[in-house]
Ligand code: AMP
């Protein structure tokens with residue numbers, strides 16, 4: 001394997017070569033060597049991604065490759081670096097952040113002709129580590145490895161993960177922030193994406209009032225990631241760029257909505273400039289449908305990053321980016337116009353997502369009322385979002401009684417015995433209206449079910465399953481993890497004998513840490 005260094009070659013870097021924590025100015029990155037892992041061992045890898053990068057699956061198993069993706073062995077022609085970025089965290093400007101524990105090794109071209117950056121997460125201190133240790137623990141690394149690959153197979157834009165490696169380091173973490181730190185297993189994920197650039201990479205140069213580097217980075221990003229836009233420094237090119245970022249971001253929000261993903265920390269430093277899901281931390285998957293749910297304990301009071309808020313938070317983050325892009329063009333109006341269109345753009349993606357989830361040919365004004373009623377029902381019943389939509393595909397348009405209809409979706413209910421008569425009636429009515437609509441649209445039930453099952457996954461990386469895989473992996477048993485990864489490769493396809501990977505959350509998981517609530521400690 002041999003890498004390219006486009007980012008390092010074409011953008012200004014930090015002249016300081018020593019590795020110590022500091023404020024870095026006027027530079028997009030600092031060159032830094034990954035830390036040596038004392039005893040690296042491969043836990044799992046993504047076979048498909050290896051093939052895409054022209055690494056044979058057999059090679060992934062050999063020690064040389066483990067050493068490479070643990071940061072112990074330099075890949076040919078690699079100039080490793082940490083990126084400088086800033087960001088708005090929980091609504092406030094936080095100043096310089098940067099890759100505090102991520103080191104990009106360089107780029108390689110995939111069999112699809114796309115250039116991919118390889119990045120090690122958890123590979124030691126960088127100038128941006130601030131007060132932390134630059135390391136990552138197995139539980140959070142496994143969660144990132146599984147979820148980012150699962151997102152790829154769900155067809156949601158995302159960074160990917162090539163390998164999950166145990167480093168042999170013991171890492172100290174106070175998981176509950178309650179003064180009880182413990183030693184945990186250290187790990188490194190090799191992440192892969194066309195770029196890891198975030199909104200925050202651009203914000204930092206606005207904060208430093210360095211328009212020259214800002215322009216250089218913007219033009220580099222457009223040239224390498226947005227090839228349909230001409231790089232000529234014109235207002236038009238920057239506004240086109242912003243519109244494209246806005247469009248991709250709105251699309252991503254609709255996709256998170258579709259699959260029931262809650263990112264948990266949508267700070268501007270965790271917003272990809274190319275509209276990918278990036279930085280899997282205290283994320284979660286909706287089990288009981290709840291607009292107000294956030295998996296992140298740090299956000300439990302403020303509830304800024306709940307499932308229902310994500311689309312509007314994305315808009316707020318885009319506003320911060322617009323302020324930066326404004327500096328490149330000095331014209332407010334076109335940016336304001338683009339931002340004003342965000343709600344419409346998101347709505348059109350969102351409406352289409354709902355149409356597909358419900359298996360309808362079109363979504364009329366009247367049907368939108370149906371959707372709102374469904375949300376009201378979801379709000380008052382504990383119901384598993386993933387299973388509900390999956391079972392809805394089996395509802396026959398000519399079901400004879402309302403009872404039959406409710407039976408169809410009842411496996412998605414968490415406490416079927418506790419449902420009041422009023423709610424039962426509401427659900428029956430809703431299903432009857434839905435059946436009437438599909439009757440009226442005269443859709444072939446097979447075609448409808450196919451559309452629904454292709455948009456409503458059966459297997460999502462449920463929070464409690466991740467915890468079970470972590471418990472086993474901590475003991476050195478990776479069988480569950482590997483079996484689960486295989487299942488997650490075909491999330492829309494029912495797989496016989498794999499019911500345990502689609503089962504709704506068991507009661508024990510309701511209160512267990514790591515299953516419904518997660519801290520940022522990772
Ligand atoms: P996050 O909330 O995980 O996106 O991280 C926010 C910032 O903290 C980023 O600049 C990270 O690089 C940094 N960070 C998080 N964990 C660590 C760590 N263990 N060591 C160094 N920096 C970290």
Ligand code: MG
Nearest residue numbers: 269270278279
């Ligand atoms: Mg981050």
